Amino acid sequence: MKQMKRWIGVGLIAVGIGVAGCTINNNVIKIEEEKRQLELPAESIEALNIVTDSGDLVVKGDEKATAIHVEAEIKSKNVKPEEIILTLEKDGNNAATLRSEVNTDIGFNYVDMTITVIVPAKLPIALTDGSGDIDMTNLTGKLTIEDDSGDIRLTNTNGEVEIRDQSGDIKIKDASALKLIEDDSGEIVMENTGGNVAIHDQSGDMYIRKHKGDVTISDQSGDIVIDTVEGNVLIESDGSGDRLVQNVTGSYTSK
Structure with a gap:
């Protein structure tokens, strides 16, 4: 963007x-x-x-x-x-x-x-951003991101990650310690990620592929695609949109 x-x-x-x-x-x-x-x-x-x-x-x-x-x-x-x-x-x-x-x-x-x-690489970072795209890579310290608008891309991060985002797509690849993603609008894409993560999403499609750890989701609208999770998947709420969940080694629960 x-x-x-x-x-x-x-x-x-x-x-x-x-x-x-x-x-x-x-x-x-x-x-x-x-x-x-x-x-x-x-x-x-x-x-x-x-x-x-x-x-x-x-x-x-x-x-x-x-x-x-x-x-x-x-x-x-x-x-x-x-x-x-x-x-x-x-x-x-x-x-x-x-x-x-x-x-x-x-x-x-x-x-x-x-x-x-x-x-x-190991330095913890707390980011507060108004608007504009964010691209963060090769970091091992804790990341805390609060963003109003603009796309967020994380690549190759090993520290704990918390994201609170108003609008814009979130794309995460090769991140081993996700903890929290709160997103009002925009697409969420996670690939080859890890950590016991809670995702709270208002609108926008969600794609999770190859995750190690538990995933807890509350979603208001948008498609959800989950493929290959080494852990438990809990969908606490899902307002609207198609859903595909497969290849989960732990439990899969949908309320």
């Missing part, structure tokens, strides 16, 4: 900033392009909080990383650089916070931002 976003950026540790602009039709349309880099040593950091207004976010774990490294690609129109805030700071509780926001009025302003974050 690619979309236009609002933002702003000032970095705590700015490794490099570059700005380029293009003007069309005698300054009627002026798009500014900017890159920002932030870095914070991870030696004493025990957790990372990410708070974003809007924009796409990519988080990659690296077992050899010794710092949290952030790169932001920003495109904007009618927005001053100082109105785009991007900070990476350490707080007093051995945690770091990455924050982005835009302090400008709505109107003819335009901001489109993509943030890429490289972190030590």
Whole structure:
């Protein structure tokens, strides 16, 4: 889900900033392009909080990383650089916070931002996101995600995962410790996953293939397809939609 976003950026540790602009039709349309880099040593950091207004976010774990490294690609129109805030700071509780926001009025302003974050793979992450797609991969620490809108994709995660999502598709592959998925709308796809997971879904189809662990589902609407679960499957509620459940090694209960 690619979309236009609002933002702003000032970095705590700015490794490099570059700005380029293009003007069309005698300054009627002026798009500014900017890159920002932030870095914070991870030696004493025990957790990372990410708070974003809007924009796409990519988080990659690296077992050899010794710092949290952030790169932001920003495109904007009618927005001053100082109105785009991007900070990476350490707080007093051995945690770091990455924050982005835009302090400008709505109107003819335009901001489109993509943030890429490289972190030590084992670092726990708590993410609060307004809008935009989220892509997280190669992480072994606990992940807590609260998202208003935009697609979520998790790949190759080994830490405990909790997701609370308002809208947008959720796609999870090769994740071994799922605990909670709460979703108002959008498709849920899980493949080669694990953990005793509770899924609360309002609307949207659900596909679960090759899961190790118990699965508990409450669903209001949408199809449910479950194929190959090494554990128990409990469907507490299922409002509407087709259902296919097969290859469950434990018990299968539907209320």
